[in-house]
Amino acid sequence: MIAWIIYIVVGLILFFVLYLAVLGINRGVEAKKINNKEKLKNKSRFSKNISSELRKLKSLYEDGSITKKEFIAAKKKLLS
Numbered sequence: 130m131i132a133w134i135i136y137i138v139v140g141l142i143l144f145f146v147l148y149l150a151v152l153g154i155n156r157g158v159e160a161k162k163i164n165n166k167e168k169l170k171n172k173s174r175f176s177k178n179i180s181s182e183l184r185k186l187k188s189l190y191e192d193g194s195i196t197k198k199e200f201i202a203a204k205k206k207l208l209s
Contacts, residue, residue: 179208182207186200187200
């Protein structure tokens with residue numbers, strides 16, 4: 130009789146540990162999905178930023194505010 134009670138208690142403890150493990154895995158998967166979505170958002174913002182910066186550089190070069198050498202150096206720095 131006592132053995133059965135011990136088995137039941139151990140079984141309940143193992144079930145609880147398994148339940149916690151599944152919850153942890155699900156939270157990790159959800160967090161990874163959210164991180165991937167944010168990375169994609171940041172990537173698109175970054176590419177928009179680069180294109181606007183390149184336009185600014187080009188207008189500065191066309192206005193004569195910077196030399197061709199400075200333009201090329203700044204462009205390389207932005208694209209690297």
